[in-house]
Amino acid sequence: MDKIFIRDLALRCIIGIFPEERREKQDIVINVEMHADLRKAGRSDKLEDTVDYKSIKKAILKLVDGSGFELIESLAERMADIALADEKVQQVIITIDKPGALRFAKASAVEITRTRSSS
Numbered sequence: 001m002d003k004i005f006i007r008d009l010a011l012r013c014i015i016g017i018f019p020e021e022r023r024e025k026q027d028i029v030i031n032v033e034m035h036a037d038l039r040k041a042g043r044s045d046k047l048e049d050t051v052d053y054k055s056i057k058k059a060i061l062k063l064v065d066g067s068g069f070e071l072i073e074s075l076a077e078r079m080a081d082i083a084l085a086d087e088k089v090q091q092v093i094i095t096i097d098k099p100g101a102l103r104f105a106k107a108s109a110v111e112i113t114r115t116r117s118s119s
Contacts, residue, residue, distance in 0.1 A: 010029050011064045013067050014068045031093075080092050092113070095111040097109040
């Protein structure tokens with residue numbers, strides 16, 4: 001399966017369970033890996049034959065901007081739903097890093113993999 005990536009999307013949002021995390025927006029870094037068959041787009045050179053990653057990025061920006069999730073797991077799940085809403089995306093891997101969340105660590109992170117259901 002072919003892949004389309006959105007790499008190192010750096011955003012800020014309210015995320016976390018502790019009171020100090022709920023007061024100020026924090027940095028997060030998002031990576032999205034979408035699996036799709038890109039052969040038709042490769043032959044046609046037409047946007048309608050591929051995954052419109054710009055529209056997916058915009059939907060993720062809108063989600064994050066208005067979010068107030070406690071867990072990065074929940075945020076990742078909603079991002080996966082956004083990507084899988086495009087019928088061409090068969091599988092998505094979402095990674096969210098939360099820099100500075102743990103002392104002495106570059107980041108804490110969550111990675112989820114979701115696949116389009118066959119039903």
